[in-house]
Amino acid sequence: MTTGEDAPAKVNLSLHVTGRRADGYHLLDSLVVFTSAGDRLDMAAGTGLRISGPEASGLSAGPDNLVTRAAALMGMQEIGLHLSKALPVASGIGGGSADAAAALRLLARTCGKPLPPMADILALGADVPVCLAGRHCRMQGIGEVLDPLPPLPPVWLVLVNPRVQISTPQVFRTLPCRDNAPMQATLPQWRDTPAFAAWLRDQRNDLESPARALAPVISQVLRVLAAQPECALARMSGSGATCFGFFATEMAASLAAQAVQASHPDWWVRATGILPHRSDQLTRATT
Template sequence: MRETAYAKINLALHVRRRRADGYHELETVFAFVDGGDVLSAGPAQRDEVTMHGEFAPQITDPFGNLVSKALTALPRAQGLRIELEKSLPVAAGLGGGSADAGAVFRIVRELHGLPDDWQQRAAKLGADVPACVESVTCIGRGTGTELEPIESDMAGTPVLLVNPGIPLSTGPVFAAWDGTDRGALPEGPVSAVAQLGRNDLEAPAIGLVPEIGTVLAELRKTGAEIARMSGSGATCFATYRSHDVMREAADSLASSQPGWWQMQGRLR
């Protein structure tokens, strides 16, 4: 089996408050790009995970990665051999590890079925993992694990992902959030929520990695309809009215900023 671990972006991410348990109360719109890491799976005597690809060297713990943890979380009568082609940067706001785990859940579902409590098992692996299992547009609340799938009027929208090449861990970004509740997600179709929404983690992330501000400024010069940071960064995304405009933007940035990582795609 081959399964794509679709890159996750947050079309909007509103942080409402810090909770007593140390987590944050969120309202977000999860969306997924039609590309990402690729997992190949086959039967094995026991679970095995191998990795290759551009960003595989950044995953240094063979047992601490989310592919291995997802396999451990799901009971099966047979082992699985997973080969991960790691094309998404690590610690980048794209839910790369969560997307990989979500793809494992889909592989196991196809081959063996999932236990009734799979949502809880997914949530224990990370706040983004439940959304990444189905990889469809949805509203996330709570820590991001309370999901409401919604029809999206942005499906098929061309999108460009750009990362300045600097990993950024989630914890320090949330710790730098100023604690101000700037209000709930707006009402309306997904396109309106995306246009009127915001990412409350942009400012603290830029404070830690100023290059994020440079990426956003460059994206806003390319004719983007929306340019915003995804998750806790450092990846930013831009949506476009046509694939041709998006490709021109990608070519221009590749020429002017050859050190930046980028991926072209469409929203699922």
């Protein structure tokens, strides 16, 4: 039995904000994929959380850390955990949520503990349920309704974060319209990568415009990505500020990442593929 869990980056290829509940939670309709880039959480000697890695600077291991909160939710506050942090903090690709989900999976598996109720998992963050499932899906509701996707064609992404952090609540407060159209009721079968890219170009990230207003550098990132050869789509993920370029081949993505990093050495840049399709049943989570 392994004593660790990967915490893959979550990318919202589309993110439609379709309403807001009476309690203030926003309703979403999002196409979510997971990538080979991500963090890693391992069991460790001693007690408490230790953090290392290239993105560990400034990240607290205290009670507010989502890994610490997830361990507390499992009743395992004193267990030793080591987080290797490779994803930027507060970057719109689910880093903290993926870490919390990895903690829940790891402690449930190694300690024989049942997972908490979905309402408690959602209290950690709207992205934690989808990160807990850890597979490509359509995410709806406030993040708790997850439906599987058919096998996806090959996709490579270039992830770029300009090293700015954006407050998700502030992005939602700046959103001009909260009752936008969802994706179509039945998603198509994408025959190949160009067809998938063409369909995605007709979708949206409704949080992109308010995020760009709060952090204009996002517009620059999108322009730089869109200018790369063979980039089929440039869009922001989540509430930002990480953006992605969509490519049909690994070589094109790799060359684009090298070019972006060379021209903007202060940005965080990664070329990555999406994880292989998982055919096991995806449970439809509800509160």
